[in-house]
Amino acid sequence: MATSEVAIKARGVFHRFGEEGEQRFVRALVDTSLDVAEGELLCLIGPSGCGKSTLLNIMGGLMAPSSGTVEVRGQLVRGPLPRDIAFVFQENSLFPWNTVIENIELGMVFQGVAKSERAARAAEALAAVGLKEFAQHYPAQLSGGMRQRAALARALSLKTPILLMDEPFGALDEQTRMILGEDLSVLLAESRKTIVFVTHSLGEAVFLADRVAVFSARPGSIKQVIVIDEPHPRRPEFVTSAKFTSLRNQLYGLLHDEIRKAVQQSSAGDTARTGIG
C-alpha cells in the first residue's frame, strides 16, 4: 500500500435484484464493507454469482445499492464519476462502428477533454498498451487480447486516479491472459492508480494484487482479505516461487468450500424450478 489514504470506502452495502417473493429475486450482496487504499490494487475473487461484479458496479456508480453507502475520495457516490473512475469491462466494450483510435478519443469526448489534448493522449495510451500500429483498425479486426488492450488504453487515456476492472481478461485464453497480466503489472506499477480488479482466476489475483478480498457464496459478502506482500512490478519468476504457490493454495482453500456451496445452490435452484425435487 502506497499511502494510508482511503480511495474507496464501502459501508454496509446490500444489493438485491427483484422484489422478495418474485422468482427472479436474488440477494446479491449482504452487509459488505470494504476500504480500498489510494494506490493499491485490490482483487475481488469469489464463486460465480457472489456479487463481486455487482459491488464493482456499485463502487463506480453504475448501480445504486439497495442500501448502504460508497464514498469515493470522500464524496458519496450517486452516479458515474467519469473524472475519478474509469472502467474496463469483460469484453466487446469497444464500439464496433469506431476504429480503435476513435474509440479512445470518444471516451475523452464523453469525459469532456479539450479537443487539442485528445489526439496526443490517445496516441500515448495506445503506445502504452503496444497497439500503436492498430490505431486505424476496427475492433472486429482485432483478436480478443488486442481488444482488451484497446479497452485498457481507452481507460488509461481518461487519466482517472481509479480504475475498476470487471474480469477484463475473463474471455481470453490462458496464455494471452498471462502476457496481459504481466504487461498490466508493469503498466500499473508506473501509473500508481488505485485499482479494483474482479477475477475468477486465483493465479491472476495473486500475481496482480496487493490484497485479495475473497467472497462467500451467495448471498455474497467478504469472507476474508489476504495480503500479497510482494513489490510491483511483479516479475514472471514470481509465479514459480514457493511464496506464490503457498498464497495461491491459501486462496484455493478459502474459495473451495464457497464454490461447492455456489454449485449446490445453483443445482438446487434448477431442480426447484423444474419441479423434480
Added chain:
Amino acid sequence: MVDERTESHLPTLPRKRARAGRGASRLIQAGFLVGLVVIWYLAATRWGVNRLLLPNPVAVYDNLLDILRSGEFVGDLQTTLGELAAAFAISAAGGVTLGYVISRSRYWIVVFEPLFAAIYSIPIILFLPLFVLFFGLGPASKIALGAAISFFPIVINTIAGFGHVDPLFVRVARSMGASDYHLFRHVLLPAASPVILTGLRMGFTVALLSIIGSETLASLAGLGYHIVHLAEAMEMARMFAYIVFVIAIAVTLNAVVSRLEARGKRD
C-alpha cells in the same frame, strides 16, 4: 503482438474466388433475362400468340425509342416521382420519429412492436378505395397510400434499431460521462442506423410499388395511369414499351437507394 492478429483480413485467395464466382453468377443472371426475351420473341413471331396479347419485342423496342425521343413521358414521370418523394418524406420522417419515441420505453416497445408487425402483414392496398374517397383521384390519394404502406417497415425497423442497442454500450458510455446527446449521437444512432437504413430502403421500395400500382387502379395521371390508358386503347406495343420504361426507372431508383444504404452503413 503480430501473433494476436486475427485471420479475418489475412487471406486474399478466397476473396479472389468470390469475385470470380460473382462474375459467373452475373453471367447466368444476364443469360436468364436474354432467354426470356428470346422466348418472348419466338412466342410473338413463330408460335402464333395473338399480337393484341403479346406484341413483337422489336415493335416494343421501336416504341420505346420513340417515347424516349419525344419526351412525352416527362409529365407522367414527374407526377409519379413527385408522389413518391412526398410519400417517402412523410413516412420516413414519421416512421423514424415515432419509432425512436417508442423505443425509449420497454413498455411501449412491447405494446407497439407486435401491433405494427401485424398491420404490416395486411395488404393495405385493399384500402385504396377509401383513400380515393378521402383524398380524391389526384396525387393526394397516392401520396397518402404510399406513405401509409411504407410507414410500417420504417417504424418497425426504427424500433428494432433503437430498441435493441446492447445495454453494455450504454453502460460503457455512461461510465465515461456521456450526456444524453453524446449517447444519442455516438452510441444509439450508429448502433441503430444499419437496421433503420434497411427499413428506409424497404419503405422506399414498397412506396414505389404501391404508388405505381394504385395509379393503374384509380388515378388521372402518372406512369401507372398511362400504362392502363394504353391498354384500354389496345396499343399493346406502346404499353409494353412503357412497362419496360417503368421497370428501368424502378430498377435504377432501387439501385441508387441500395447504394445509399450500403454507403450509410459503411460510415
